[in-house]
Amino acid sequence: MNDFMYYNPTKIEFGKTKENKIGQYIKESNIKKVLLVTGTGSIKKNGLYEKIISSLNKYNIEYEEIDGVVSNPLLSRVNDGIKIAKEHKIEAVLGVGGGSVADSAKAIAVGAKYEGDVWDFFINKVQITEALPVFTVMTLAATASEMNGNSVVMNDETQQKYSIASVLVNPVVSVINPELMATVSQEYLAYSAVDIIAHSIEVYFTATDHPNFNSRIVESIIKTVIETTEALLENPNDYDARAEFAWVAIQALNGLTPAGTAGGSFPNHMIEHALSAIYNVAHGAGLAVVIPAWMKWHKEQNIKQYTRFAKEIFNENDADKGIELLEAWFAKIGAPVTLQMINIPREGIKALATNANALAGLWGMDEAYSVETIIDILEKA
Amino acid sequence: MNDFMYYNPTKIEFGKTKENKIGQYIKESNIKKVLLVTGTGSIKKNGLYEKIISSLNKYNIEYEEIDGVVSNPLLSRVNDGIKIAKEHKIEAVLGVGGGSVADSAKAIAVGAKYEGDVWDFFINKVQITEALPVFTVMTLAATASEMNGNSVVMNDETQQKYSIASVLVNPVVSVINPELMATVSQEYLAYSAVDIIAHSIEVYFTATDHPNFNSRIVESIIKTVIETTEALLENPNDYDARAEFAWVAIQALNGLTPAGTAGGSFPNHMIEHALSAIYNVAHGAGLAVVIPAWMKWHKEQNIKQYTRFAKEIFNENDADKGIELLEAWFAKIGAPVTLQMINIPREGIKALATNANALAGLWGMDEAYSVETIIDILEKA
Structure with a gap:
């Protein structure tokens, strides 16, 4: 720790x-x-x-x-x-x-x-x-x-x-x-759910030291987001689900989840900021596109945690299956999961990668995320 | 919520x-x-x-x-x-x-x-x-x-x-x-573990409204306490276990676990304070004696949560089994689980119940915890 x-x-x-x-x-x-x-x-x-x-x-x-x-x-x-x-x-x-x-x-x-x-x-x-x-x-x-x-x-x-x-x-x-918050559109509810999950998983997957307690908190947040989002898509007036959704949103990025971890970073946010900056994509929509692509690219670097994720969140034993089911869940709630779905052409990838890489410099992540690496990731989207 | x-x-x-x-x-x-x-x-x-x-x-x-x-x-x-x-x-x-x-x-x-x-x-x-x-x-x-x-x-x-x-x-x-904290005796480590679990479960079992997220946080704390206590009994110099133990101790009573719940109370602490007050029992030791007795007495009032507890913490389907395994775990780590083990005679129960009941008045719990009720609970210990 x-x-x-x-x-x-x-x-x-x-x-x-x-x-x-x-x-x-x-x-x-x-x-x-x-x-x-x-x-x-x-x-x-x-x-x-x-x-x-x-x-x-x-x-x-x-x-x-x-x-x-x-x-x-x-x-x-x-x-x-x-x-x-x-x-x-x-x-x-x-x-x-x-x-x-x-x-x-x-x-x-x-x-x-x-x-x-x-x-x-x-x-x-x-x-x-x-x-x-x-x-x-x-x-x-x-x-x-x-x-x-x-x-x-x-x-x-x-x-x-x-x-x-x-x-x-x-x-x-x-x-x-x-x-x-009861009048938020289903579209923005989905984007919000993706954003909360994004906040939760960045350090969860990237940290070189991630205590079990931190993993349990993150998994608690993700399970609750999935559960309450589905309840709200069914019934937007479900006050308890709305309230719990609001509270876990806060817990996902108030300093609790990374406390005691080491080596964590925010690559999905870094790449998404480029999408928003150049194409004015809604943040949660951009994240829904980036996250599954990044996970597929990243999983070998921390296969143990990806396997844990699959087990804890989806009760599956296989890391790839966990990624696949998260992507499917994003799609199910109405979030885009490919660059095409948010009207970003393949030719745009180079400029996105350059923009994101500049941010990587500011965030101390430029060694791990060269322009070429970011292109690799975005090609998967 | x-x-x-x-x-x-x-x-x-x-x-x-x-x-x-x-x-x-x-x-x-x-x-x-x-x-x-x-x-x-x-x-x-x-x-x-x-x-x-x-x-x-x-x-x-x-x-x-x-x-x-x-x-x-x-x-x-x-x-x-x-x-x-x-x-x-x-x-x-x-x-x-x-x-x-x-x-x-x-x-x-x-x-x-x-x-x-x-x-x-x-x-x-x-x-x-x-x-x-x-x-x-x-x-x-x-x-x-x-x-x-x-x-x-x-x-x-x-x-x-x-x-x-x-x-x-x-x-x-x-x-x-x-x-x-590395020089804490095994005895006091056990008492501390019991105290942390006590802080976690009071509201978990007594609340009339307890959102899933709160339950998940509490279960995350308890799982981590059990895991790190066992690691520390094995190797008192396990820094990471010691650190995680210290951090979950804080999370158990810093306001996070009850946020958004309704109707929770602290009966185990109330009764234990009487034990400490009259017999100068170590707080954690007193709690280890009170908790299993109280759970047996209380379980019918919230059987759903006791069943959940058994499943989440011990992977058992039966509420009684969860209580039994928690009591067994207390005993295993060296905490006392009967009044006899802390040298409190049966004749002392009446005075304990009267002392605890006075506190019940201050804590707004006197309706639920009459002297007779507290005697009933302590008889199970």
């Missing part, structure tokens, strides 16, 4: 109607003025926006607003937010929406305390030493951004989808009301 | 030699003077005491000291510590030892900020609203006190073993170096 530091100071307020208390949670941190970050308008249609504003008003919390955050959130919009935050002396950033909104809120929180270009943090030119406090009210469960310090942003000028990580942007409080 | 709040701001510094950095961790919180709380002297023999003092000196952190904290830590010693803390204007409390030391450090941290008798908090006469910051360096893994806000203290005048709980006494930083 490897040495580690575990620290996750985010308070999770989980349950029905808790969004009505967001003003109270913010006030408890002595904050009087927030920047409200939102997406492309669904919260204005379903009444959530009104509830948030009403709660802010109730606790005399002033707010400025920036909306229009899209999936694969754009750096340009983040910069708009930073500008508002600086102009209006904003004290905290409140994201209300899905992972893209939470990630944008975090990037704004970092940029608001920095004189230079916020992209400097994403290319590791500078380290994060301060940030505005972040709060979130989530409408989608997938990225676990609500309980971690990660933010992934798309530079719309350079076509780079890069990330930052700092406990300084762990949300102070995140509100998770599963009822707010 | 029930509504919940999850908040655990303790930073865990896990790994070899991390105790040498305790001065740095304390200094990072801008603290200049601590009360060092220790046990009955083993850390002076094995060199840990010197390392701690050296680290405090290195970072210019002044300290006062109180030692002599025993298992089932005494209120009288806590009061001694509070007196020193008040006299010397202590800014934080540093516990170096096992669960009793950590629990005493927390009680001192609460008492140091209170004019009245600290026992007021234990009998729910007043609520905790402030406390000194707490830090710990652990030499035993069992109670998870290193990552929760619980403190159990024994009132040596009234023979009451009662508890407090507040996130205000969650340690700011806890150092877990599994190497510091």
Whole structure:
């Protein structure tokens, strides 16, 4: 077992109607003025926006607003937010929406305390030493951004989808009301399920030291994702399944699963970020395409864990069968599993591999993932 | 799934030699003077005491000291510590030892900020609203006190073993170096294993709503405890097993396992506290006696979960068989499983039941656990 530091100071307020208390949670941190970050308008249609504003008003919390955050959130919009935050002396950033909104809120929180270009943090030119406090009210469960310090942003000028990580942007409080997630489309539910599984299996398969307890936690998460996704596809109003899905989404990327492991990496995310960056694919859809291909390429490097996976998740004895059944499950829930299904032509592979390989450099994975290797993997998709 | 709040701001510094950095961790919180709380002297023999003092000196952190904290830590010693803390204007409390030391450090941290008798908090006469910051360096893994806000203290005048709980006494930083735990006796390793399993199964069996994910986490903890305990009994120097054991001990009582459940309670702890209070039994030993008896008495109330337990932990199809095999495993690792084995005579049961029932009142369990019911349970032990 490897040495580690575990620290996750985010308070999770989980349950029905808790969004009505967001003003109270913010006030408890002595904050009087927030920047409200939102997406492309669904919260204005379903009444959530009104509830948030009403709660802010109730606790005399002033707010400025920036909306229009899209999936694969754009750096340009983040910069708009930073500008508002600086102009209006904003004290905290409140994201209300899905992972893209939470990630944008975090990037704004970092940029608001920095004189230079916020992209400097994403290319590791500078380290994060301060940030505005972040709060979130989530409408989608997938990225676990609500309980971690990660933010992934798309530079719309350079076509780079890069990330930052700092406990300084762990949300102070995140509100998770599963009822707010009940209107997510079946398509996005499937993408979310794939994303959660992706978060779980990256370190599970790549770590050189992976204690049994960590494997058991990961398997618990995956079994629960499969079970609750199927329940929700059957009945989108199954509150308990929706709630459990939301909670395991958080556990998959809040620091618990890799604690004590060694040598783990995130190659599927690295490759997928290239797909999203160049073709604007939904993150979960891109992952569903990349993961089975990567597993087929990678399995010989850790055949014992792939055999364990097949046994624990699908009650099969053969590593290949485990990969095959995971791919089949992705397809069954409506996620794409080939590049063709997301309209990426074979000729595009070279550029994808080059884009992903640049990220490999930043993530310290360039030795294992040369352009040629990434091409090999994508050829399997 | 029930509504919940999850908040655990303790930073865990896990790994070899991390105790040498305790001065740095304390200094990072801008603290200049601590009360060092220790046990009955083993850390002076094995060199840990010197390392701690050296680290405090290195970072210019002044300290006062109180030692002599025993298992089932005494209120009288806590009061001694509070007196020193008040006299010397202590800014934080540093516990170096096992669960009793950590629990005493927390009680001192609460008492140091209170004019009245600290026992007021234990009998729910007043609520905790402030406390000194707490830090710990652990030499035993069992109670998870290193990552929760619980403190159990024994009132040596009234023979009451009662508890407090507040996130205000969650340690700011806890150092877990599994190497510091390598000298724990086989006897105490067994008691610790029982304690961890006890923390895991209380809510698992008693909750009226227990999502599958929670059950899976609990089962992951129990499987890992069984596996690593057996490895350590075979080879006490198995670092990886020692480390994994220490980490699952924490997971068993840091708020993760009950999150989202409803209706759970801690009857085994309630009854065991009476055993410790009257007969000064080691907590884990008392639990090993109480748990199988309680399970036999309780199983009909949640037969489905007992059947699941038998299947998941022991690959058996029958609830009774699961209880029998857990009891047999306790015995195998050297834990006592009858009152007789811990020298408690049958005539003592009435007084135990009365003591436990008083605690049931405090814990809101007096309807389910009358004196007669507790007698019934203890008769099975």
